[in-house]
Amino acid sequence: MKDTLFYLKQANKEAWEARKRGNTPFGAILVGPDGKILLRQGNIEITEKDCTGHAESALMRRASIKYSKDFLWECILYSTFEPCAMCSGAVYWGNVGKLVFGTTEKRLLELTGDDAQNPTFDLPCREIFARGQKKIKVLGPFPEFEEESIKPHEGFWNKNRS
Secondary structure, X not given: OHHHHHHHHHHHHHHHHHHHOOOOOOEEEEEOOOOOEEEEEEXXXXXXXXXXXXXXXXXXXXXXXXXXXXXXXXXXXXXEEOOOHHHHHHHHHHOOOEEEEEXXXXXXXXXXXXXXXXOOOOOOHHHHHHOOOXXXXXXXXXXXXXXXXXXHHOXXXXXXXX
């Protein structure tokens, strides 16, 4: 558990960095079988107008170029929030064997509401993986991490509400 919270906090550092760059505050890291952090990723810059630039998808694009599918199966992807359907697909196709997330997508929907920048699904990643052919292990949520994962989101969503 101690290691899990350490890695989730590392992913949250990427969320803060993404927010500092003016981007949506999500972060992910890839950890190798030896426990070493291999890749870090926040959401891709808004200015790039990349609707697929979520932290997990961007990380998986980089990881799939750099590492073999066999190696990635032995790795763990840590994400601040439960990956959306697109990012879950990237984890699946990238062949990462284990996913750990801090806070549910359902909770994210409560935070973002109807913000057009993040039309959040209410679709758990476990449901997506269950329909595939791979037995990807999923751990999460971690209630003891939720408050920390939410901090980068405070005041970010629905800024234009009256």
